[in-house]
Amino acid sequence: MPHPRRIADRSQDKLDPTGQQSSRYAEAGVDIEAGNRAVDLMKSAVRSTFTPAVRADIGSFGGLFALTKLPARPLLVASTDGVGTKVKLAGQHSRWQGIGQDIVNHCLNDILVQGARPLFFLDYIAADKLVPENVAAVVLGMAEACRAAGCALLGGETAEMPGVYTSGSCDVAGTVVGLVDQEALLPRPHDMQPGDLLFGLPSSGPHTNGYSLIRHVLAGRDLQQPLEDGIPLIDAVLAPHRSYLPHLLKLEEAGISIKGLAHITGGGLEDNLPRILPPGLLARINRGSWEVHQIFHRLLDWSGMETEEAYRVFNMGIGMVAVIAEDQAVPVKSALPDAIPIGTLTASSQSEPEVVFED
Structure with missing residues (x-):
C-alpha cells in the first residue's frame, strides 16, 4: 500500500440479489475491507514517525521527503532486504511486532556500515490472506524502530495474493534510504x-x-x-x-x-x-x-x-x-x-x- 495502502479498486463491488453488498474480488480471495481495516489500525503509528521533512500524509500516491541541510557532497544510500523465513516462525507464535523491528533494523544496519544516517523507510507486506491485526502489528514494530532511529516510515505496500502465497504464508521486506557526505563514506x-x-x-x-x-x-x-x-x-x-x-x-x-x-x-x-x-x-x-x-x-x-x-x-x-x-x-x-x-x-x-x- 503506497500509504494510501490501497489493496485494490472498489469498482467490482455490487449488490447481490438480497440487497447486500458483495464483491467479485472478495470471492476471488482479495478482501479490500480487511486492507482498509489494517490501514486504520496503523495510521497513528505511521504518522508518529513523520519528521518535519515528510511532506505528504497517508493517502498520497507517493511519499514526499524534503532534502534540506545537505552536506557539501551528499550521497544517497539505499538498501533493500527481507525478513526471510523468520516470519514463518514468528507468525506461528503471534510475534508479529518483532518482525517489523527486524526488517527496519536490518536495513538500517546495512546503510550504517557505509556511514549513512537514515532518512526514510518503505515497506512491503504480502500474504495469501490479510489479517488486519497482524499487518498492523508488523507496521507498529516498524514504526517503533523508525522512531528510535529518527527515520520516517514514508510509505509501503500491502498485497493480498491468494494462489501466489500458500495458506498462512506471508513475506515482509523493506527499503531504507539514508544520507552521507562523501567525505564520511565508509569503509576507508x-x-x-x-x-x-x-x-x-x-x-x-x-x-x-x-x-x-x-x-x-x-x-x-x-x-x-x-x-x-x-x-x-x-x-x-x-x-x-x-x-x-x-x-x-x-x-x-x-x-x-x-x-x-x-x-x-x-x-x-x-x-x-x-x-x-x-x-x-x-x-x-x-x-x-x-x-x-x-x-x-x-x-x-x-x-x-x-x-x-x-x-x-x-x-x-x-x-x-x-x-x-x-x-x-x-x-x-x-x-x-x-x-x-x-x-x-x-x-x-x-x-x-x-x-x-x-x-
Whole structure:
C-alpha cells in the first residue's frame, strides 16, 4: 500500500440479489475491507514517525521527503532486504511486532556500515490472506524502530495474493534510504593497516539469518523451555534484530574515527568482514574473546552442525564489527563498554582479504 495502502479498486463491488453488498474480488480471495481495516489500525503509528521533512500524509500516491541541510557532497544510500523465513516462525507464535523491528533494523544496519544516517523507510507486506491485526502489528514494530532511529516510515505496500502465497504464508521486506557526505563514506580501506583492532558489537541472537535451519531444528521441541540464562527458547530465537545506530552515535560523539564497519548477516564473519577490507590484509579473529549466546549452543547441539559451518551461517553473537586504530582502544571501551576486542588486522600475501579464526 503506497500509504494510501490501497489493496485494490472498489469498482467490482455490487449488490447481490438480497440487497447486500458483495464483491467479485472478495470471492476471488482479495478482501479490500480487511486492507482498509489494517490501514486504520496503523495510521497513528505511521504518522508518529513523520519528521518535519515528510511532506505528504497517508493517502498520497507517493511519499514526499524534503532534502534540506545537505552536506557539501551528499550521497544517497539505499538498501533493500527481507525478513526471510523468520516470519514463518514468528507468525506461528503471534510475534508479529518483532518482525517489523527486524526488517527496519536490518536495513538500517546495512546503510550504517557505509556511514549513512537514515532518512526514510518503505515497506512491503504480502500474504495469501490479510489479517488486519497482524499487518498492523508488523507496521507498529516498524514504526517503533523508525522512531528510535529518527527515520520516517514514508510509505509501503500491502498485497493480498491468494494462489501466489500458500495458506498462512506471508513475506515482509523493506527499503531504507539514508544520507552521507562523501567525505564520511565508509569503509576507508586505504586507511586500514596491520595492527588495527576489530571491535565486535554483540547481537541479540540470530537476528534475521539461518531461520530455515532454525525452524527445522526446533520442529517438535518445547519452545517455552528456558535456556541456561532463564530466557524461554522462543524469546531467544525471535529476539528482534538489533540496531547499531545508538552504538555508532556514541563513538561519533566521543570523536572516535571508524575505518570500516561490517554488518554480520548471512555468511557470518567469514563472508561479511572481507567485504570491507583491502587486499593485503587479513582479519585474525579470536573466537574465545566473546561469550557465544546460549541459543547458538543449543542450535549446534540439536542440529549436529560443525562449528566451522555455524560461523558461516550465524552471526554467533557478533552483529557488527568496527575497524578502529590501535591507539583508540581505550576511548572505544569508554564510549561503548559492551564493545568487544575480537581480533586484529595483519598483513597477508593473499590477493584477496580473508578471515582466519583462532580458538
